[in-house]
Amino acid sequence: MFHRHPAALLVLRGSLRPGLGGRRLPRALFHTSRAHFALKRFKLADIGEGITECEVIKWNVKPSSPVHTFDPLCEVQSDKASVEITSPFDGIIKDLLVEEGQVAKVGQDLCTIEVADDVAADEPEPAPAPAQSSSGSATPEQSGSSGAGYGTPPEPVQPSHPPVNAGKAQQHHPAQTWRPHPLDPNVPPEARAQFSSGTGKEVLATPSVRHYAREHGVDLSLLAPGSGKGGRIEKRDVDAFLQSGSAQASATHESAVSHPPAAEPGKEVTVELNRTRWNMWKAMEKSLAIPQFTCSTYLDLTELHNMMPILNAHIPAHYLPPSSRPSPSSQVISPASFHAPPSPPSVPPSAQYTRLTYLPILLKTLARAMHDWPLFRASISSPPDAPKPTMTVRPHADISIALSTPTGLYTPTIQAADTQSVYALAAHLRHLAHLGRQVPCALTPKEMPRRGGTVSVSNVGGIGAVESAAPVLVPGGGVAIVAIGRAKWVWDVEKDPKGERRLKLGVSWSADHRVVEGAEMVAFMEAWRSWVEAPQRLIADSV
Amino acid sequence: MLPHRLWRRCNSPRAALARHFTSGSAVTPEHSIYISESTDPYFNLTFEDWLFRHKSPEQPLLLLYRDSPCVVIGRNQNPWKEVNLRASRTSGIPFLRRHSGGGTVYHDLGNTNFSIHLPRASFDRHATAQVILRAVRSMGVDANVNDRNDICVGKEKICALLRTKLTTRRFYVSGSAYKIVKDRAYHHGTMLISTQLNTLGELLRSNKDTMETRGVASVRSPVCNLQQYHTEVSHDKFVQAVVDAFRREYGVDEEVHTVHDTDGTQEIEYIRYGMDVLKTWDWAFGQTPEFTYKIQNSFAWGSLAAVLRSKHGIILSCTLTYPQGIGPDLKAKLEELAIRLEGERYGFVDEGVAALASRDRCAAEVWGWLRTEMDS
Numbered sequence: 001m002f003h004r005h006p007a008a009l010l011v012l013r014g015s016l017r018p019g020l021g022g023r024r025l026p027r028a029l030f031h032t033s034r035a036h037f038a039l040k041r042f043k044l045a046d047i048g049e050g051i052t053e054c055e056v057i058k059w060n061v062k063p064s065s066p067v068h069t070f071d072p073l074c075e076v077q078s079d080k081a082s083v084e085i086t087s088p089f090d091g092i093i094k095d096l097l098v099e100e101g102q103v104a105k106v107g108q109d110l111c112t113i114e115v116a117d118d119v120a121a122d123e124p125e126p127a128p129a130p131a132q133s134s135s136g137s138a139t140p141e142q143s144g145s146s147g148a149g150y151g152t153p154p155e156p157v158q159p160s161h162p163p164v165n166a167g168k169a170q171q172h173h174p175a176q177t178w179r180p181h182p183l184d185p186n187v188p189p190e191a192r193a194q195f196s197s198g199t200g201k202e203v204l205a206t207p208s209v210r211h212y213a214r215e216h217g218v219d220l221s222l223l224a225p226g227s228g229k230g231g232r233i234e235k236r237d238v239d240a241f242l243q244s245g246s247a248q249a250s251a252t253h254e255s256a257v258s259h260p261p262a263a264e265p266g267k268e269v270t271v272e273l274n275r276t277r278w279n280m281w282k283a284m285e286k287s288l289a290i291p292q293f294t295c296s297t298y299l300d301l302t303e304l305h306n307m308m309p310i311l312n313a314h315i316p317a318h319y320l321p322p323s324s325r326p327s328p329s330s331q332v333i334s335p336a337s338f339h340a341p342p343s344p345p346s347v348p349p350s351a352q353y354t355r356l357t358y359l360p361i362l363l364k365t366l367a368r369a370m371h372d373w374p375l376f377r378a379s380i381s382s383p384p385d386a387p388k389p390t391m392t393v394r395p396h397a398d399i400s401i402a403l404s405t406p407t408g409l410y411t412p413t414i415q416a417a418d419t420q421s422v423y424a425l426a427a428h429l430r431h432l433a434h435l436g437r438q439v440p441c442a443l444t445p446k447e448m449p450r451r452g453g454t455v456s457v458s459n460v461g462g463i464g465a466v467e468s469a470a471p472v473l474v475p476g477g478g479v480a481i482v483a484i485g486r487a488k489w490v491w492d493v494e495k496d497p498k499g500e501r502r503l504k505l506g507v508s509w510s511a512d513h514r515v516v517e518g519a520e521m522v523a524f525m526e527a528w529r530s531w532v533e534a535p536q537r538l539i540a541d542s543v
Numbered sequence: 544m545l546p547h548r549l550w551r552r553c554n555s556p557r558a559a560l561a562r563h564f565t566s567g568s569a570v571t572p573e574h575s576i577y578i579s580e581s582t583d584p585y586f587n588l589t590f591e592d593w594l595f596r597h598k599s600p601e602q603p604l605l606l607l608y609r610d611s612p613c614v615v616i617g618r619n620q621n622p623w624k625e626v627n628l629r630a631s632r633t634s635g636i637p638f639l640r641r642h643s644g645g646g647t648v649y650h651d652l653g654n655t656n657f658s659i660h661l662p663r664a665s666f667d668r669h670a671t672a673q674v675i676l677r678a679v680r681s682m683g684v685d686a687n688v689n690d691r692n693d694i695c696v697g698k699e700k701i702c703a704l705l706r707t708k709l710t711t712r713r714f715y716v717s718g719s720a721y722k723i724v725k726d727r728a729y730h731h732g733t734m735l736i737s738t739q740l741n742t743l744g745e746l747l748r749s750n751k752d753t754m755e756t757r758g759v760a761s762v763r764s765p766v767c768n769l770q771q772y773h774t775e776v777s778h779d780k781f782v783q784a785v786v787d788a789f790r791r792e793y794g795v796d797e798e799v800h801t802v803h804d805t806d807g808t809q810e811i812e813y814i815r816y817g818m819d820v821l822k823t824w825d826w827a828f829g830q831t832p833e834f835t836y837k838i839q840n841s842f843a844w845g846s847l848a849a850v851l852r853s854k855h856g857i858i859l860s861c862t863l864t865y866p867q868g869i870g871p872d873l874k875a876k877l878e879e880l881a882i883r884l885e886g887e888r889y890g891f892v893d894e895g896v897a898a899l900a901s902r903d904r905c906a907a908e909v910w911g912w913l914r915t916e917m918d919s
Contacts, residue, residue: 047723048666055757057619057832070725075618080645080691081721082618101757101832 040089041109044076047083053105054078061093067113068207074110090211091115116445204232213238217440276408287474294470295521296508300533301487304361305503307535311422312356318344319427321352350434351427358505359459360425362484365531367397367418368538370455373524375516376479379454391515400453400478401429403443404463405436411456411477412436412447454478461486467506480511480521570808572597574800576786579608581804584615584639584650589817590808591658591731592642597813600726603793604660607782610650612739614638614746617645617720621756621831623890627749629919636746640827643731645720646761649746653737653768655778657785659730666728668692668721674792675717675732678784684773692719693764694734696772714767736778737770749919756834824891828856840912844905845869847877849913853889860885861913876906890917 044054054076061067061074067087076083094112098104203224205213209232213220218238226233273281317325335341370376374393381392396416403410412432417425435442456477460466466485473481485506492502511521531537572594579587587608598604613636616625625647626638650656659671672692679686679694686696697713719732743766769776786799802808809815820826832854839848845866852859861881865874883896892914900910 055619058830077619077644080617080643080719081723082642082644084722084724086725 038115039094040091040113040115042073042088042111042113044085044104044106044108044110046106047076047078047081051078051081051106053103054083055103056098056100056110057082058100059096061087061096061111063093063095066092069210070207076104085110087113089113089115090207116450204228205234206232209233209235209238215444216242218242274408280409283474284472287472290473290475291513292473292510293513293518293521294508294510295518295525296468296506297525297529298504298506299529300492301358301503301505303533304358304535308356315354315356316344316423318347319352319423320354321349324354347427348431351431353426353430356423356426358487359484360422360429361535362532363399363414363417363425363429363457364420364422365535365538366455366457366482366528367399368531368541369524369528370397370399371418372527375520376524377454378515379451379478380512380515389514394454397455398451398453400456401432402456402458403432403436405441406439407436407441410436410441410443410448411452412443413449413451413453415449415453452476452478456481458483460484461505468508470508471510473510473512479515480509480524483508483510570802570806570811573599575602575604575795575797576789576799577604577606577802578782578799579606579802579804581802582609582611582652583804584610584613584637585818585821586804586808586814587656588615588639588641588821589814590802590804591729592817593811593813595660595722595724595727595729598660598727601662603662603789603795605786605789605795606658606660606731607785608656608658609652609654609778610656612636612649612651612742614647614649615641616647617761618642618830619644619832620647620761621754621834622828623831623836623917623919624749624751624754624756624834625747625761627746627919628890630745632918634742634746636742638827639821640830641720643720643722643729646718647747648718648733649738649743650733651738651742652778653735653739655734655736655781657732657734659789661728661730663723663726663728666723666730668719668730670792671730672719674788675734675785678781678788679716679734679769681784681788682769682773682776682780684769684776686716689713691762693717694732696767696769712765715764716767716769718764734781735766735768736776736781737768740766740768751836751919753837754834755836757832824856824888828888828890831856833859836916838916842905842908842912844873847909851889851913851917856889858884858887858889858892873903873905876903877909880906880910884913892917 047054055078057075057077059074060072067073068090069088070086073085073087076085091113094114096111097109098111104110203220205220205226210220212235213223213233216238218241220233220238223233223237223241225231226237228234228237377395377397378391378393380389382388382390397418398413398415399417400411400413403412412435414420414425414428414432420428432443432447435447456471456473458471458481460469460483464486465488466483468485469483471481471483473479485508487503487505489501490504491499492504493499507525509521509525577594579590581587581590587610591606591608594604594606612634614626614631616622616638618641620640622628622638622640628638630636631638657675659674661671669688669692672688672694676686676688676694684696686694688694693715694717695713695715716735717732719730721728721730747761747763769781789795809818823829834853836851836853837848838851839846841847845868847866848864850860850862850864852862861884863877863881865877880896880900883899884892887893887896897910897914900906
C-alpha cells in the first residue's frame with residue numbers, strides 16, 4: 001500500500017510517543033500490501049509426431065482442487081496415442097477450459113491454475129515488445145529474496161507460436177535459470193534441450209522439497225546434486241544450506257536492497273524494481289478500480305495514556321522475556337500452594353515484550369467497534385465481473401496490518417482480533433514483526449492468508465510525525481484502511497474553555513465507496529472513538 | 544492409467560521401489576528385456592504398466608508376451624461398438640480395456656505382443672516400428688510399414704505393359720498403439736503369427752452402424768497371419784528376432800529376463816491392484832465416452848423407435864418414438880420405463896426395471912427388446 005502523503009517513506013525508525021521516553025517500535029513497521037497470486041494458463045503442448053490436435057478424454061482434477069507439480073492433470077488422445085498430461089505448477093485449479101470429449105488444438109488453453117507465487121503473471125497476448133517483457137520477467141529472478149530459482153518454470157515471456165518467436169525467445173532463455181517443463185509449448189526445442197536429462201545440471205527434488213526451498217528463498221540449483229537418492233536434493237540439504245549460507249545471503253541481500261548499485265558521481269543509474277516493489281506497483285494499479293474516499297479525525301488518547309503505567313506494570317508473566325519475569329521465590333504466599341493454577345500458554349521468545357504500546361489497544365478497540373458494525377466485518381466475495389456483487393460477513397474481526405520489512409511490504413492478517421486480549425495482540429504483533437524482519441522473510445501464507453482482513457491498519461506514525469494521510473486501499477485489503485499517525489500533546493480548548501493538555505492522535509480512513517457510505521464511515525469512526533476515548537468501558541463490557 | 548487416487552498411491556517415485564521388494568519378490572524393473580511366460584491378459588497388461596511406471600525413464604525396455612484369447616479395446620473406446628459382446632459371452636472370451644489409445648485387437652496364443660518403452664524425449668514411433676519391421680524381415684518375410692506405422696505384407700506390382708501400378712491387397716499383420724506420459728513413452732502392438740482369424744472376425748464384428756460414439760473408432764483392416772507367408776515363423780522365432788533387433792538398435796547387452804505370474808509378482812501391490820482395476824465395471828465400461836444408439840423394432844401393436852444415450856456407461860436418456868394410435872395407457876407405462884432407465888448402467892440394468900416392465904405384456908416386450916440390444 002502506498003500513502004499519497006509525501007511524508008510517508010519506508011524508513012525503519014521512529015516511535016509513537018515522542019518526548020515520552022520514546023520507545024522504539026520494532027524495525028518491521030506496519031503497512032499494507034497485497035498477497036501475491038498469479039493465474040497461469042496451461043496450454044496443450046506440442047506432443048510431437050506431427051500431432052496438431054487431441055481429444056480430451058478425462059480430467060483428473062476439477063476446479064478448486066489443489067495440484068502439485070507433476071500431478072496428473074488430464075489424459076488426451078490423438079490417433080493411436082494416449083497421452084498423460086501432468087501439471088507444471090503447484091497451485092489450485094481455477095477453470096477447465098476444454099470438456100471431456102472435446103478436441104483441443106496444440107497451443108490451445110486447457111485450463112487455468114492459480115499459483116501462489118509472485119513471478120510474472122499472465123502476460124497479455126500478444127506481447128508486441130519482447131525486449132520489454134523479458135526485462136520484466138528477468139526482474140523477479142534477479143531480486144533473489146524469496147523463492148528464486150524454482151526448477152518449475154513460470155509462464156515464459158513470449159506468446160504462443162514458438163516458430164515465429166523462436167529467434168527472439170532464444171535470446172531470453174539463457175537469462176532463465178529454471179528448467180522448462182517438458183510440456184511447455186512456448187519453449188523452443190533447442191532451449192529445452194539444454195535442460196533435458198543427461199545434459200546440463202539437473203536439479204532433482206520432490207515437489208515438497210521444492211516448496212520448502214521456495215518458502216525459504218533457496219535456489220535449488222545451488223544445491224544440486226543433493227544427498228538423496230540419485231542426487232536428489234532433500235530437505236536436510238536445504239536446511240544445511242540455510243544455516244551456513246543465510247548469513248552470506250542476508251549480507252548480499254542487504255547490500256542489494258539498501259545500497260543500490262553505486263553510481264559514479266554525477267551519473268544517472270537505471271534501477272529495476274525488485275519483486276516486492278513491482279508487486280506494489282501492480283497492486284496500486286489495481287487499486288485504481290476502487291473508488292475511495294478519505295475522512296480523518298483526531299482521537300483523544302489522554303485517558304489511555306493515563307492507564308498505560310498500570311497496564312505496563314501488569315503484563316502477564318508469560319509474555320515477558322524470562323529476564324524480566326518476577327522471580328518465583330519473591331512470592332511467599334502463592335496461589336500454587338493449594339493447587340497448581342492453569343498453566344499459561346507457551347509464548348515463543350519472538351513474541352515476548354517488556355512494554356505495551358498503544359497499537360494493540362487501538363486494534364482491540366477497533367475490533368470491538370467492528371463487532372457492532374457488520375459492514376466492516378464484510379468482504380467482497382463475488383468475482384470482479386459478476387453481474388450482482390455479494391459480500392460475506394465474517395463472525396469475527398480480521399484486521400490486516402501493514403508491515404514494512406527489509407525484504408519489502410507485507411500485509412499479515414490478525415484473524416479474530418476480537419477474541420484476543422490486548423496483551424495477546426501485543427505478543428502477536430511482536431511475533432509478526434519478528435518474522436517480517438527475517439531475511440529471507442519468514443512470513444508464510446499462514447500469517448498472510450488469501451482472504452486477508454476486512455479492515456487494514458497502517459501505523460505510519462511510527463515512522464514520522466504524520467498528522468494525516470490518505471491511505472490507498474488495494475483489492476483484497478478489505479473495505480477500509482486506516483492510517484494511524486503520531487500522537488502529540490496539544491493544548492485543547494474543546495472540552496474546557498480554559499484549556500487543557502490532551503494527547504491527540506491523527507487517524508485517516510479511506511474506504512471503498514462501492515460498499516461504504518460516507519456517513520457510515522464517519523459513524524464507524526465515531527464508534528471507534530467512543531471506545532478509544534473512554535477505554536474504561538472495556539472493563540464492564542468485555543475484555 | 545489407474546483411477547486417480549490409485550495412481551497417487553501406487554505411482555511412487557523411485558525411492559518407494561524399496562517398499563515393493565521387501566516382500567521378497569524376485570521381480571524388479573531394473574532389467575531391459577522381459578519375456579512374460581504368463582498368458583493371463585490381466586497380468587500382462589498390468590505388468591507392462593508397472594514396468595512403464597517404475598523403470599528408470601532414460602533406459603530402453605522391451606517386453607514380449609502372449610495372452611490367452613481375449614479382445615483388447617483402446618483406452619477411450621466403446622466396447623458396445625467395438626466388441627460383439629454376445630459372442631464374447633457365449634465363447635467365454637473376455638474383453639479388456641488397455642491403457643494406451645488406438646483401436647480394438649484380438650489376442651490369442653497365436654498372436655505375440657511386443658512393447659518398447661523409451662524416454663519420452665527420444666521416442667519416435669517410426670523408429671520403433673522399424674525395429675519390429677527389421678525383426679519380421681529377418682525371419683524371411685517381405686513386410687512393409689505403412690504411413691500409419693502398421694506392419695503389413697503384400698506388394699505393389701508394377702505392370703510394365705500398362706505402365707500403371709497394380710496394388711495387390713495389403714494385409715496387416717500388426718496393429719500398434721502408444722502411450723505417453725511425462726518422461727516416458729511406449730509403443731506396443733500385436734503380431735499375428737497363427738491367430739484364429741475366424742474368431743477374431745466374429746468377436747470384432749458388432750455391426751452397430753447406428754451407434755455413434757465420441758471416442759476413437761477402430762480402423763478395420765484385413766489381416767492375415769505371418770505363417771501364411773512363411774510357415775517356419777513361430778512365436779519363439781519372432782521373440783528372438785525382436786530381442787536381437789532391439790539389442791542392436793539400442794545397444795543393450797543384457798540377458799533376457801523371464802517372468803511368470805506366480806513368482807511373487809502378485810505380491811507387488813501395484814500389480815495386484817492394477818489387475819483388479821482392469822476387471823472392475825468402472826474401468827471396463829465406465830470409461831466409455833458418450834455415445835448414442837438408435838434402434839427400432841416392430842411389435843404386434845406398432846413400430847417403436849428408441850434413442851439410447853449413454854456416457855461413462857450410464858444411461859443418460861432413453862427417448863422413445865411411439866407408433867401412431869398407441870394406447871395412452873401403454874404410452875404412459877413405456878414413458879415410465881424410459882424414465883426408470885435413466886441413471887442405470889447400460890447393459891447392466893437393475894432387476895427392478897424388469898419387474899416394472901413385467902406388469903404389462905407390451906411393456907415387457909419392449910423391455911426385452913431393449914435389453915437384448917444392450918446386451919449385444
